[in-house]
Amino acid sequence: QKEVEQNSGPLSVPEGAIASLNCTYSDRGSQSFFWYRQYSGKSPELIMFIYSNGDKEDGRFTAQLNKASQYVSLLIRDSQPSDSATYLCAVKEEYGNKLVFGAGTILRVKS
């Protein structure tokens, strides 16, 4: 059974700080990795995807991938109260189009 592990949190950071969210995965053949944000009572929405080792930046968000360590992270710079949500890590299986989701990390940004 392919697994995606996340710390459930909650992770609490002060407004303006950097929030660091982490995810590990078991399927060594996985090639594509996704971060979804889910506000309470709402559906998940894609914020980042990455498939090459290293960093990918998009505005205040940076995704980091280390395939050798089977580790992917999401950094949120200048955290805002509006970033308070659950962040889901998802990994695309090596074969096929299915995603395997982690249970999510709750992020709370305090003003």
Place this chain on the structure above:
Amino acid sequence: NAGVTQTPKFQVLKTGQSMTLQCAQDMNHNSMYWYRQDPGMGLRLIYYSASEGTTDKGEVPNGYNVSRLNKREFSLRLESAAPSQTSVYFCASSEHVLRQETQYFGPGTRLLVL
């Protein structure tokens, strides 16, 4: 362009009752998915359809059936609801763009089985 729509938004069933959850997408995506989300367990795949005319089991298919009616619509049926099926159900669709495979989610159906 509504994206992915789901009906109903909320439903209460008694044990043993049946119902069908409806999902439709207007993005011309080939693949569609049904997930359930329970507290602390993330999204778990129930069934998926890689293309029109095909369906496959996901991680938790027991107690459910699906129909890919056409390219736009993918329904999920509970034949005899059980309290363990109380959950939030999300439908999603995706396009195949190299390794990107972005999934777009509907607003969800909140189901309570008494």
